[in-house]
Each structure stands twice: as structure tokens, then as C-alpha cells.
Amino acid sequence: MSNDNPVSKSAFKTLTYAPVFPESSWSPADARAFSEAFFTYYNHEQRRSRIGLHTPAPVHHGNATEIRAQCQTTLNTAHPERLATTDLLPPRMPEAAWINRPSPEALIQTT
Numbered sequence: 001m002s003n004d005n006p007v008s009k010s011a012f013k014t015l016t017y018a019p020v021f022p023e024s025s026w027s028p029a030d031a032r033a034f035s036e037a038f039f040t041y042y043n044h045e046q047r048r049s050r051i052g053l054h055t056p057a058p059v060h061h062g063n064a065t066e067i068r069a070q071c072q073t074t075l076n077t078a079h080p081e082r083l084a085t086t087d088l089l090p091p092r093m094p095e096a097a098w099i100n101r102p103s104p105e106a107l108i109q110t111t
Helices: 006-017 028-044 056-061 064-076 104-110
Strands: none
Touching: 006 028, 028 056, 056 064
16 A cells, blocks of 8 residues: 555645746745745635535535535525526535545444
């Protein structure tokens, strides 16, 4: 089993491929300032399709269900005359997300 952290790898790839990533070298203070601004955006503003178009922060802190319910309330009060269907649902949240999925035996023991 790999000890790599795919979440960290994904964040690092997004960081290095971002158009705002500087091409030249920088001081440690510049690197800290850039990283703080970038990861604030990455965790609090950039929505992910794999987690129901939420940002990672509310999913991590357990607020995603409440936000999804607010979204459903908004969809329920939308102007039906503008819509092709009235059966609108916000994107579904995954039931589980794993970095290194445990074996079925380990899942049985922990539940």
C-alpha cells in the first residue's frame, strides 16, 4: 500500500500549475505569503465536483449537509417558469471519501 498522500499531491500540482505561480525564485517570506493566500483560496473558495461542488473547508468541518439544505431551499423557491424542470437537486455528496481505503474487514471492526 502506498504511503503517498494524494490530497497533498493534488494540492501541490494545483499550486505549481496555477497561472499565478511565480516563475522566478523568491524569499521565504514571499513563499509564505503566496502559500497562505493560495491555500486559503484552495480550501475555502475552489469548489470540487467530487464533494458535491463544496469547498473542502465545510466538508472537513461538517457543515456541508447544512449548506446543501440551504441550497435545496433556494432551488425550491426558484422561478419555475424559468426552468425546464421543477425537480432540482443540489449535487450529491459522496457517502465516503478515502485516501487509503481500509480493507472490508477493518471497516467491519470499526463500525
